Every structure is written in C-alpha cells, then in structure tokens.
Amino acid sequence: MLVYRSDFQQLKIVPRGTKLMFQGEYDVIVVGAGHAGCEAAAAAANLGAKTLLATMNMDTIAQMSCNPAMGGVAKGQIVREIDALGGYSAIVTDETMIQFKMLNQSKGPAMWSPRAQSDRMLFAKKWRHVLEGIENLDFWQEMVSGLLIEGGEIKGIKTSLGLEIKAKNVILTNGTFLNGLIHIGDKSFGGGRAAERPSTGITTELEAAGFVSGRMKTGTPPRVDGRTLDFSKMEEQPGDEEMVGFSYMPTKKPAKQRSCYITYTSDEVHEILRTGFEKSPMFQGRIQGLGPRYCPSIEDKITRFADKNRHQIFVEPEGWETCEIYVNGFSTSLPEEVQIEALRKVPGFENAKMFRPGYAIEYDFFQPTQLKHTLETKLVKGLYFAGQINGTTGYEEAGCQGLMAGINACLRSQNKAPFILNRSEAYIGVLIDDLITKGTDEPYRMFTSRAEYRILLRQDNADIRLTQKGYDLGLAKQDRLDRLNEKLSYIEKLITFFKTTSATPEEINTILENLNSSKISQKTKLTKIMSRPQVNYENIEKLISVQEFLKENGTDKEAIEQAFIQIKYSGYISREKDNAEKITRLENINIPEDFEYSKLASLSSEAKQKLSDIKPKTIAHAGRISGVSPADISVLLVYMGR
Numbered sequence: 147m148l149v150y151r152s153d154f155q156q157l158k159i160v161p162r163g164t165k166l167m168f169q170g171e172y173d174v175i176v177v178g179a180g181h182a183g184c185e186a187a188a189a190a191a192n193l194g195a196k197t198l199l200a201t202m203n204m205d206t207i208a209q210m211s212c213n214p215a216m217g218g219v220a221k222g223q224i225v226r227e228i229d230a231l232g233g234y235s236a237i238v239t240d241e242t243m244i245q246f247k248m249l250n251q252s253k254g255p256a257m258w259s260p261r262a263q264s265d266r267m268l269f270a271k272k273w274r275h276v277l278e279g280i281e282n283l284d285f286w287q288e289m290v291s292g293l294l295i296e297g298g299e300i301k302g303i304k305t306s307l308g309l310e311i312k313a314k315n316v317i318l319t320n321g322t323f324l325n326g327l328i329h330i331g332d333k334s335f336g337g338g339r340a341a342e343r344p345s346t347g348i349t350t351e352l353e354a355a356g357f358v359s360g361r362m363k364t365g366t367p368p369r370v371d372g373r374t375l376d377f378s379k380m381e382e383q384p385g386d387e388e389m390v391g392f393s394y395m396p397t398k399k400p401a402k403q404r405s406c407y408i409t410y411t412s413d414e415v416h417e418i419l420r421t422g423f424e425k426s427p428m429f430q431g432r433i434q435g436l437g438p439r440y441c442p443s444i445e446d447k448i449t450r451f452a453d454k455n456r457h458q459i460f461v462e463p464e465g466w467e468t469c470e471i472y473v474n475g476f477s478t479s480l481p482e483e484v485q486i487e488a489l490r491k492v493p494g495f496e497n498a499k500m501f502r503p504g505y506a507i508e509y510d511f512f513q514p515t516q517l518k519h520t521l522e523t524k525l526v527k528g529l530y531f532a533g534q535i536n537g538t539t540g541y542e543e544a545g546c547q548g549l550m551a552g553i554n555a556c557l558r559s560q561n562k563a564p565f566i567l568n569r570s571e572a573y574i575g576v577l578i579d580d581l582i583t584k585g586t587d588e589p590y591r592m593f594t595s596r597a598e599y600r601i602l603l604r605q606d607n608a609d610i611r612l613t614q615k616g617y618d619l620g621l622a623k624q625d626r627l628d629r630l631n632e633k634l635s636y637i638e639k640l641i642t643f644f645k646t647t648s649a650t651p652e653e654i655n656t657i658l659e660n661l662n663s664s665k666i667s668q669k670t671k672l673t674k675i676m677s678r679p680q681v682n683y684e685n686i687e688k689l690i691s692v693q694e695f696l697k698e699n700g701t702d703k704e705a706i707e708q709a710f711i712q713i714k715y716s717g718y719i720s721r722e723k724d725n726a727e728k729i730t731r732l733e734n735i736n737i738p739e740d741f742e743y744s745k746l747a748s749l750s751s752e753a754k755q756k757l758s759d760i761k762p763k764t765i766a767h768a769g770r771i772s773g774v775s776p777a778d779i780s781v782l783l784v785y786m787g788r
Contacts, residue, residue, distance in 0.1 A: 182533030182548030189552030208273030232621030331481030422484030
C-alpha cells in the first residue's frame with residue numbers, strides 16, 4: 147500500500163492493513179484552520195516544528211466567514227505587521243483582492259490604513275496552496291473533541307473518532323465553533339458557521355481544568371444575488387488608482403478592480419424591521435452573549451440610534467466570478483421573511499433575491515486574562531489560545547494571534563526563549579497586552595485609539611519595526627531583509643539630501659503662495675519647508691534639485707514616503723520615542739512568576755486580587771491592570787529595591 151503526503155510526494159511502502167495514521171509525536175498541533183489557525187500552522191512549521199493542522203473541513207480552510215475583506219482602520223496596520231514578521235496574510239490578500247483603498251489619507255500618516263476587498267473563494271484557495279507548500283506541515287480532517295492533559299501539561303488531542311494524537315504543544319483556534327449556536331428569528335440550531343456543525347467537548351474539559359469561559363455573539367448579513375440589484379440607484383465606490391497593497395514584498399496584484407457601492411436604509415425600512423422584533427432572539431433574551439460594539443446588527447442600530455432616519459449599507463461583491471453580494475451594514479438575526487421585505491425597500495434592492503439570510507451566532511470563549519504574553523495558558527503548559535477563543539473579532543486580530551502563538555509554541559518545543567512584542571513595537575503587542583491585562587466582556591477589535599504610540603506604529607514603517615525581528619527568528623527570509631536594507635539605505639540618503647539642500651525664494655515662493663503658506667525671503671533648507679502643514683511631497687518634488695536627485699538615485703515610492711514622514715513629523719516621533727523609552731525601563735523590571743502579592747500588606751485588596759489573578763510579567767504590565775493604582779506600583783518598586 148502506498149502512503150502519500152499532502153504534497154503528493156511518496157513517503158514509503160507499508161504493508162496493506164497497517165494502521166499508520168501519525169508518525170510519532172508532533173511538536174505543535176493547531177486546532178482549527180481559520181485565519182488564526184493558518185498563520186499559526188505556517189509559522190510553527192516554517193520555524194522547523196513538526197506541525198499538524200486539524201480542521202473539521204479541509205474545504206473551508208481560511209474561509210472568510212463574514213465580510214470578504216482584509217484591513218481597515220488599525221486592522222490594516224496589523225496585516226502589514228504580520229507581513230513584516232514573515233506571515234502570509236498580506237501576500238494572500240494582495241494576490242486575491244478585487245479592490246484596494248488606503249483609508250484616512252486626509253488625516254495624518256498614523257491614521258492611514260490599507261483595506262482590500264477580497265475574492266472569497268480565491269482567498270481560501272490561495273491560503274490552502276500556501277499551506278500545502280510547507281514541507282513539515284501535515285493535515286487532518288476531523289473534529290477535535292478533547293485534549294490530553296497530564297500533570298498540568300498538554301500531551302495532545304482527542305478526536306471524535308477516538309484517535310489520540312500526541313503533541314508537545316497545542317494551539318486552539320476554534321473561532322465561533324465552540325458550542326456554536328445559530329439564531330434566525332425564533333429558530334435556533336447548532337452550528338459554527340452556516341451549514342457547518344459546531345465543535346463540542348473541548349469547553350467542558352477546559353472548564354474541568356479550571357478555565358473560566360463565557361459566551362459571545364457575532365452576526366452576519368444576508369447574501370443577495372447581484373443580478374437582481376439596480377446599481378444605478380447607489381453611489382459607486384471605486385478603488386484607489388494605485389494599488390499599493392499590503393505586503394512589503396513584490397506581489398502580483400490584479401490589473402483591474404471591482405467597485406463597491408453605498409446605499410441607505412430609511413424610516414420605511416426601519417418600520418418593517420421593527421415588525422420582526424417580537425421574534426428577534428436578541429430582544430427576546432435567547433441570546434446571552436454580548437455582540438461587537440462597533441459592528442452592531444441593523445436591529446440594534448435602529449434601536450440604539452433611534453434619532454437617525456437612515457444608516458449606510460455597503461454593497462460589496464464577493465469575488466471576480468460570482469454574482470453574490472455581501473450586504474455590509476445589514477447584519478441581522480431577524481426572521482428571513484422580515485429581512486427580505488425590509489431589504490427590498492432599500493434603494494437599488496427593490497427586486498433583490500436572497501441567497502441566504504443573515505444570522506447571529508453564539509459561541510464559547512475564554513477570558514484572555516488566563517494567558518501569558520506568549521498566548522500560552524497559565525493553567526496548562528504547552529496549551530495556547532488564539533483568535534476568537536480569546537474574545538476578539540476580526541480576521542486580522544485572529545491572524546496576528548495565530549502567528550504569535552505559532553512562533554511561541556515552536557520556540558517552546560525547541561527550548562528557546564519566547565518571542566514577545568511590547569506596546570511600542572507593534573499593534574500586535576497592544577492587542578495581546580490589552581487582552582491578557584484587561585480581559586474583555588465583548589468582542590475585542592483593534593482601533594488606532596487603543597495604541598498610545600500610534601505615531602510610531604504606522605502602516606508605512608511596519609517593515610522597519612519588525613522585519614529584523616522576523617529574520618532573527620528565522621521566519622522572514624533573506625530576500626525580505628535585503629529589500630528592507632536597500633530601502634533604509636535610500637531613506638538615509640534622501641533625508642541627508644533634504645537636510646543639506648536649500649530652496650531659493652525664486653523657485654519655491656510661487657508654490658508656497660498657491661498653498662496659502664508664507665513666502666521665504668532667503669535660501670531655506672528643504673526640511674524646514676517640508677515641516678509646514680500645507681506642504682506635501684508632491685510640492686517638493688517639483689523642485690529641479692529634487693528631480694535631479696531622483697534621476698540620479700532612482701525612485702522608490704515607499705522610501706520617499708517614509709523619508710517625508712520622518713522629516714515632517716520628526717518632533718512628534720521623537721517625543722513619542724522618549725515616552726516609549728520611559729515605559730520600557732519599567733518593562734525591563736521583571737516580576738517573578740511565583741511572586742506572592744498577598745504578603746505585601748501595603749497593597750490594596752483589589753491590587754492583591756488582580757495581580758494574583760493576572761500575574762503580570764513586568765512592573766509596566768502591572769501598571770496597566772485596571773484597579774492597580776500608582777501607589778500600588780510604588781509599593782512593588784520599593785519591595786523590589788527600585
């Protein structure tokens with residue numbers, strides 16, 4: 147009997163009937179193949195860990211369960227950080243997107259955020275292709291029903307067929323599948339996603355091991371037939387002329403883009419929706435979990451914002467070769483007949499046909515305060531949580547958690563030091579620190595406002611911040627580092643040029659006058675002119691000296707943008723770096739893992755409890771815990787001889 151790997155390479159010949167299921171113990175098993183699971187499996191395997199990716203359905207690997215889009219405000223920064231470290235989300239997105247936009251360009255660069263509309267089916271296909279190309283990554287299609295835990299340490303997983311698969315580390319990325327319950331009107335049924343069964347058994351075992359679980363809710367809108375819509379009644383939203391993309395590496399982007407559209411609800415739509423409230427699972431109390439604050443259902447919106455007579459609906463195509471449309475902004479769990487009746491009162495939807503109704507889904511999650519910064523659980527060694535199991539929402543949030551869990555699970559199997567990003571290094575660091583420090587009682591999503599160092603954590607400089615770290619890990623490859631070093635060399639040369647080159651009144655005053663900026667009376671350094679709020683790079687580029695420099699040294703758009711930002715916002719960047727360095731000093735004061743806070747009489751009772759529960763790694767981490775006062779931190783510093 148011939149035995150083959152997933153990449154179709156022949157392994158060996160074994161006697162017929164031999165039960166050769168798995169060859170020895172895995173270094174890492176990843177449970178679930180959503181965005182977190184894919185990044186986790188890829189990272190662990192690429193770093194040398196013998197890895198198994200277990201999923202209930204091989205055909206839904208990297209499925210975009212909700213909106214077929216990646217990025218957005220703060221989320222786009224995360225995708226670029228994943229890319230800089232050597233993950234795949236950005237590359238897959240670039241090669242499968244149907245539209246690209248850089249959001250918030252009217253604001254400062256700290257707010258710029260890339261976003262792409264994706265081809266749902268192509269995205270999943272590309273991700274599977276990527277995973278199947280990783281040599282030491284195996285796959286298994288079956289529900290994981292339990293865990294093998296001995297003496298407070300993970301030993302493997304149990305499957306619904308009764309198989310026991312041994313592993314040194316296990317990463318749970320179960321998404322919305324843990325005891326998933328789908329609601330449509332007064333109908334409820336088990337499911338982790340439309341037409342897919344839930345995962346059962348794991349929650350019970352984890353609770354028995356001492357973990358605290360909870361319930362959360364998310365929802366999705368109806369999908370409709372684009373052939374039945376009248377787009378002429380909607381506002382067209384084309385993509386950017388220049389498809390910048392997410393990855394810092396050269397990727398094959400599409401030659402054209404598909405437009406999205408905007409339309410609006412109305413009082414008439416709202417009245418029809420209200421007729422279904424008596425059967426709404428949300429209003430009737432059948433849904434116990436809290437839903438995402440920043441992505442509410444349409445019935446929630448018309449209740450919470452009763453003064454508004456309309457709400458935006460984003461009409462988004464699901465791919466190049468499908469007529470299926472995602473009705474963004476119309477997430478609902480109302481009865482399906484109410485959904486379609488209300489939709490047909492929306493401009494452009496008068497003759498709409500529905501492919502499938504919107505629904506709400508409830509699922510189990512585990513308070514992330516039960517995790518370390520590595521995403522390893524505190525209660526069970528070698529067990530990691532990533533994605534929605536930690537109370538987050540969003541593909542990007544899930545993907546970065548999966549990447550970090552995969553890295554750290556592999557490092558643990560190799561007896562190497564863990565890899566942790568702090569809050570001044572990456573949005574990834576902000577997200578993980580927020581989760582394990584504060585916990586969450588509603589689906590957590592990332593915003594720029596959550597990052598106190600967002601001027602440092604821009605989308606344009608993620609490679610500068612993180613690529614060297616990814617390379618040192620072994621995840622980012624040499625060509626990526628070489629590309630970064632070339633860029634840095636060009637930036638340095640460009641900044642030096644701007645610092646040493648002056649503009650004369652004759653060549654710059656006309657430009658300044660057109661910008662309503664005061665004229666200069668003598669030769670002035672370009673850096674001083676560039677710091678003016680009205681001046682952008684396109685203005686400076688018109689100067690003959692700049693044109694000559696570019697002609698001689700070449701044009702690197704990324705590097706030019708980076709140099710301009712560094713010069714224009716140098717004061718803000720320096721101030722934020724100073725603030726970050728002050729906090730870093732406290733980050734360097736470690737607290738022993740077995741520290742007994744109860745013995746410190748001067749600590750407040752709340753601080754003792756919170757510190758004992760969360761077990762902060764550093765003094766800075768302790769200071770971010772809700773209920774721990776500056777006075778409590780002073781007590782800790784005194785006790786530790788600081």
